[in-house]
Amino acid sequence: MKIHEYQAKQLFRAAGVAVPQGIVAKTADEAGQAFATLGGPIAVVKSQIHAGGRGKGTFKELPAQRGVVLVKSAAEAAENAKRMLGQTLVTIQTGEEGKVVNTLFVEQGVKIARELYLGIVVDREVGGPVLIMSSEGGMEIEEVAKHSPEKILSEPFDAVAGLYPYQARKLAYALGLDATAVRSAEKFLPQICRFFVNYDCSMVEINPLIITEDSQMMALDGKVTFDDNALFRHKDVVALRDLSEEDPSEVKAADTGLSYVKLNGNIGCLVNGAGLAMSTMDLIKIHGGEPANFLDVGGGANEQQVTEAFRIILADKNVKAVLVNIFGGIMKCDVIVSALLNAYEKVGFNVPLVVRLEGTNVEKAREMLKASGRPIISASDLTDAAQKVVKSLGI
Amino acid sequence: MSILVSRSTRVITQGITGTSGLFHSQQCRAYAAECQPGVDVFVGGVTPGKGGTSVDGFAVFNSVIEAREKTGANTSMVFVPPPFCADAILEAADAGMDLIVAITEGIPVMDMLRVRRGLESSRSRLIGPNCPGVITPGVAKIGIMPGYIHTPGTIGIISKSGTLTYEAAWQLGRVGLGQSTAIGIGGDPINGTDYIDLLEMFQNDPGTEGILMIGEIGGSAEQLAAEYIKSYVKKPVAGFIAGQTAPPGKRMGHAGAIISGGGGGAAEKMEALRAVGVIVSASPGGMGDAMKQALKK
Numbered sequence: 001m002k003i004h005e006y007q008a009k010q011l012f013r014a015a016g017v018a019v020p021q022g023i024v025a026k027t028a029d030e031a032g033q034a035f036a037t038l039g040g041p042i043a044v045v046k047s048q049i050h051a052g053g054r055g056k057g058t059f060k061e062l063p064a065q066r067g068v069v070l071v072k073s074a075a076e077a078a079e080n081a082k083r084m085l086g087q088t089l090v091t092i093q094t095g096e097e098g099k100v101v102n103t104l105f106v107e108q109g110v111k112i113a114r115e116l117y118l119g120i121v122v123d124r125e126v127g128g129p130v131l132i133m134s135s136e137g138g139m140e141i142e143e144v145a146k147h148s149p150e151k152i153l154s155e156p157f158d159a160v161a162g163l164y165p166y167q168a169r170k171l172a173y174a175l176g177l178d179a180t181a182v183r184s185a186e187k188f189l190p191q192i193c194r195f196f197v198n199y200d201c202s203m204v205e206i207n208p209l210i211i212t213e214d215s216q217m218m219a220l221d222g223k224v225t226f227d228d229n230a231l232f233r234h235k236d237v238v239a240l241r242d243l244s245e246e247d248p249s250e251v252k253a254a255d256t257g258l259s260y261v262k263l264n265g266n267i268g269c270l271v272n273g274a275g276l277a278m279s280t281m282d283l284i285k286i287h288g289g290e291p292a293n294f295l296d297v298g299g300g301a302n303e304q305q306v307t308e309a310f311r312i313i314l315a316d317k318n319v320k321a322v323l324v325n326i327f328g329g330i331m332k333c334d335v336i337v338s339a340l341l342n343a344y345e346k347v348g349f350n351v352p353l354v355v356r357l358e359g360t361n362v363e364k365a366r367e368m369l370k371a372s373g374r375p376i377i378s379a380s381d382l383t384d385a386a387q388k389v390v391k392s393l394g395i
Numbered sequence: 396m397s398i399l400v401s402r403s404t405r406v407i408t409q410g411i412t413g414t415s416g417l418f419h420s421q422q423c424r425a426y427a428a429e430c431q432p433g434v435d436v437f438v439g440g441v442t443p444g445k446g447g448t449s450v451d452g453f454a455v456f457n458s459v460i461e462a463r464e465k466t467g468a469n470t471s472m473v474f475v476p477p478p479f480c481a482d483a484i485l486e487a488a489d490a491g492m493d494l495i496v497a498i499t500e501g502i503p504v505m506d507m508l509r510v511r512r513g514l515e516s517s518r519s520r521l522i523g524p525n526c527p528g529v530i531t532p533g534v535a536k537i538g539i540m541p542g543y544i545h546t547p548g549t550i551g552i553i554s555k556s557g558t559l560t561y562e563a564a565w566q567l568g569r570v571g572l573g574q575s576t577a578i579g580i581g582g583d584p585i586n587g588t589d590y591i592d593l594l595e596m597f598q599n600d601p602g603t604e605g606i607l608m609i610g611e612i613g614g615s616a617e618q619l620a621a622e623y624i625k626s627y628v629k630k631p632v633a634g635f636i637a638g639q640t641a642p643p644g645k646r647m648g649h650a651g652a653i654i655s656g657g658g659g660g661a662a663e664k665m666e667a668l669r670a671v672g673v674i675v676s677a678s679p680g681g682m683g684d685a686m687k688q689a690l691k692k
Contacts, residue, residue, distance in 0.1 A: 122504055124584050124614045124651075127511050159508045200505050230503035232478060259648040263640075274582060274648025275556020275611055278637040279679035282661075285640045286678050294641070296648040300415070327558045327565070329527070329541045358565060360541055382562070383680035 001226045004048040006105040007240045008222030015195045018188060018218045022107035031081030032074040034106035042109030045069045045080050047089050049099040050245040052207075052223065057091030059084065060098050067091065067101070070109065077106060102244065110218065115208035116175060117141055118219075120196045123156065131155045131163060131193055133171050137208035163193035180215035188217040199237065200230030249312050256308045258297055265290025267389055268313035268322040268351075270306075272297050272331045280325045280382075287386040289393065292319045300330050306339030311347050321352045323389040325382070328359030337365040341372050352377060352392035356385035396602025397531035397576040398551070398593070399494055399522070400470075404436060404535055407468040409459065409475050409483045410499075411440025412450055416474035419498070419539050420453060423472070426542040427535045436535050438466040459490035472528070472537050473497040480524065481506035484587075488519040496537045497524035497587070507585040514587065521587025525649070526579035527557040538579070540564075548573015550686060551597035553590055554609035555582050555616075555651070559637060559679065563609055566683030572690075575603040582611060582649025590620035598628050605631045605690050607682065608673070612638030613651045613659045621667040631689035633674045635682050636661045 003011075009019040023034035025045075035043050047054050047067040054067035067089045071077045081104055090098035115137030123130040132154045136144045144151055153174055157163040168189035172182040196204050205223040212218055231238050243251055253260030259274065263281075267289045271277035274296045281291040293316065297309050313319060326336050336357070343349070356379040357365050369376055377392065379385035406423070410416040420437055427436035439454040439462055446457030456462035459471060471492045475483040480499045487495045502524050514521055522529055528538010533547035540557075544564050550572050554560040560579050567574065578593055580586055590608060597603045606628070610617040617636065624632055639661040641647050643654040654660050665675045674692075676685035 122508070122584060124616070125619070127585060128508055159505060160512070197505060200503050202504065227504050229477060229501045230505065233503075261642075261645050261647065263642065271558075273556060273558025274652060275554070275559035275609070275637045276562060276679075278611065278641060278647050278652065279559055279562075279635075281641070282637065282639040283679055291640060294645075294647055327561045329558060329561055330539055359544065359561065381680060383678065386680070 001228055001231060001237070001241060002050045002245070003224055003237070003240045004050065004103065004242065005046065005222050006048055006103070008224045009219065011199070011224070012195065012219055012222055015198070016191045017195060018216060019222070020108045020110050020218060020220065022105050025081060025104045025106050026085070026102070028078040028082040028085065031104055031106055032078035035071065035074040035077040038106065038108045040072070042070060042072055043077060044107045044109060045071055045077055045084070046105045046107060047084055047101040048103040048105055049089055049094070049101060050242070051091050051093040051099060053091035053093050054089065057089050057094070060088040060090055062087065099245070110210065110220065111213040112210045113213045113215070114211040116211065117144070118192070118206040118209040120193060120201070120204040122202065126156045128156055128159055129193070129196060131157060131171070131189065133175060135175055137210070141207070157193055159197050162197065163190045165190065177211065178215055181211050181217060184215060184217040199234060200227045201225065202227045249315065253295070253309070253312055256305055257301070258295060258305060258309050258312070260312060261294040262316065263291050263293050264318070265292045266318050266320040266393070268292045268316065268319040269325070270295050270297060270309055270313060270322065271325045272301070272327065276325065276327060280323065283382055283386040284323065284389065287390045289386070289390040292316055297331070303335055303339040303342065306336060307343050307346065310340065310343035314347055314349070319351060321354070321389050321392045322349070323385060324353065324355045325385060326357050326359070328357070328361065332361045333357045333359055333365035334361045334368060337368045341368070341374065344374055352389070354379055354385055354389040354392060356380070356382065396600050397534060398596040398600050398603070399529050399576060399578065400531040400535050400537060402431065402534055404470050404537070405466065405468045406437050406470045406472055406537055407459070407462045407466060408437070408440040408453070409471055409473045409487060410442065411453055411455060411474070412442040412445055413474055413476070416440070417450060419474065420472070421451060423536055423538070430533050430535060438468050459486050459492065463490050463492070468492070470494040470496070470537065473499060473524075475499060477501040477503070481510045484510050484521060485513045488514055488517040492519050495519050495521045495587070496528050497521060498526065498528055498539055500525040502583070504583075504585055507583065511585060522578060523581040523587060525583045526581035527560055529576065529578045531576045532574050540577070540579070544568065545577060546573035548575065549602060549604040550574050551600070551603040551606045552577035552609070553593045553606065554579050555611045555649070556609060556637060559609055562679065563607055563682045567607070567686060570683040570687050572683070572686060575600060582651050584614065584651040589616050591623045594620060594623055594628055598630055603630065605633070605686060607686050608632060608634040609682070610634065610636045610664055611649065611652050612636070612641050612647065612661050612664075613649075613653050615659065617664040618667040621671045621673070624673060625671040631692055633676065633682070633685040633689040634668045635676045635679060635685070636664045637679065
């Protein structure tokens with residue numbers, strides 16, 4: 001799960017991680033007031049969407065308007081807010097369709113001496129969290145990694161013990177910070193690492209992480225992704241979820257207990273198991289088709305869940321054919337067929353349907369399909385299924 | 396011959412009084428009874444607070460150590476729900492289980508980091524979590540895979556995926572190849588056992604003649620496995636990588652299946668494996684044939 005920058009900074013502040021003063025604004029008036037409350041002389045009005053590249057991003061409706069703007073008066077803050085709220089911001093990370101800005105964060109301007117990069121992720125090979133820093137703040141870290149990997153410093157730390165002060169100093173000296181900034185880093189870095197562990201994050205990224213003119217380390221941005229599996233113990237984080245930032249069909253699928261990712265093709269897929277679902281997408285592509293989605297109904301889905309899965313797939317207007325690929329282990333093939341026939345009645349299929357079944361109760365399932373009299377194309381194995389579904393598109 | 400699961404394996408189930416824990420313990424018991432008539436392989440279970448009771452003929456104990464002392468179990472199959480599962484795995488390790496097979500899906504990554512740290516000082520081997528388990532066809536299965544799709548034979552399977560492993564076993568069956576042991580290592584970012592340890596065991600197992608390795612996008616375990624194969628694996632290896640069409644930044648069902656920051660893509664994994672002589676099937680429909688081809692080399 002992701003959260004907005006302003007939410008991340010509220011959590012940072014509560015955890016003792018230094019951030020500039022800032023106020024949330026949902027209207028132009030609020031933005032103007034926020035400027036006045038912060039007291040100037042400058043402030044930054046920042047669009048709140050779950051995507052990066054906002055500063056360079058522009059609005060669909062008004063290409064001259066940027067997603068992050070420096071302002072010098074309350075009036076200027078309000079005017080900019082008016083041009084941003086309710087409009088669609090397009091950045092390198094949002095795709096062409098962009099994202100609607102519903103919330104702004106008005107932040108006190110800070111005098112910046114240096115811009116750095118900070119990231120924390122769990123490294124599978126190390127088997128623990130790693131703090132990544134770079135002198136190249138404000139840049140895409142992937143670009144830095146590609147062109148000047150020597151500028152990336154990484155420091156694994158123990159999830160239980162946290163980042164030791166000597167590790168913070170090691171990084172601070174390597175980044176060439178002055179004595180005051182080193183002391184600030186000694187406090188800041190262990191705090192942010194502690195935050196990562198305590199909140200079960202899967203990623204924290206602060207870009208830029210700044211050194212102020214008075215040599216203090218501070219988070220000027222905040223991108224946080226949480227481990228979905230750990231949300232059960234972080235009710236405060238769950239409360240921060242912004243459903244308007246998520247794909248509605250993916251949200252619906254998750255609520256039903258299905259794992260669904262929308263893609264851009266035209267062949268809908270319903271599969272059990274993540275690995276098999278990914279492979280089915282690959283298979284479609286190999287045979288010249290394009291998958292419309294990833295959908296894993298899981299190992300023990302019931303009939304109602306499977307019916308809902310069909311409903312989600314068929315609600316996608318791009319879907320011109322559907323491929324069902326089930327290898328029944330725990331999932332029984334007859335349950336799938338029963339749900340499929342149910343969906344035929346309730347949802348209605350107006351596109352070709354190819355079904356490949358194998359595993360538990362497969363004989364019974366095949367008989368049910370045959371007896372139904374529905375125009376369902378059955379396939380004997382994976383390759384056969386892919387060929388038949390691509391052929392059914394008539395291209 | 397086989398690895399991990401043999402005729403001396405004796406299993407208890409942690410979380411045996413839960414719905415799936417009980418169902419799969421029954422399924423596993425039935426499979427073992429068919430393979431080894433008259434031998435009790437699944438000897439009981441653990442649910443704290445329900446010790447002294449029994450469920451469908453399985454004796455229930457309060458703790459793993461008690462279950463081990465009273466039944467002689469050397470293996471634990473874990474079905475404990477995610478919030479409590481890391482603790483259950485550590486308890487099994489503390490009780491000295493040789494093998495711990497964690498089926499549970501959805502354990503927080505931070506919990507698994509603690510488990511990994513805890514296992515460093517232990518002699519237990521953990522398979523999973525979030526995996527279908529381990530099967531030595533004709534001997535016993537510890538997990539949720541359907542037994543009947545597997546046939547005894549000489550191919551070792553190592554896979555990150557569940558149903559894709561069933562698909563692989565089924566395809567092997569169609570080309571007349573059975574399995575020595577099939578292991579699902581799980582689709583989580585942090586797991587107990589990765590490819591390399593299992594490649595080593597299969598290389599050393601006289602009952603295994605070839606290895607089928609099934610990977611997924613995310614991380615670089617497959618690339619590390621490729622390096623290992625180059626230096627140490629003399630037996631024929633075939634492979635497949637799922638997720639060639641997955642878009643970057645999207646999690647594909649498994650917590651570990653995500654392409655991030657230009658790493659962990661299917662193409663570079665396939666390339667790494669091919670470079671060390673592994674026969675990699677481009678299509679998931681060609682895993683059986685790829686194995687057959689690798690054996691001919």
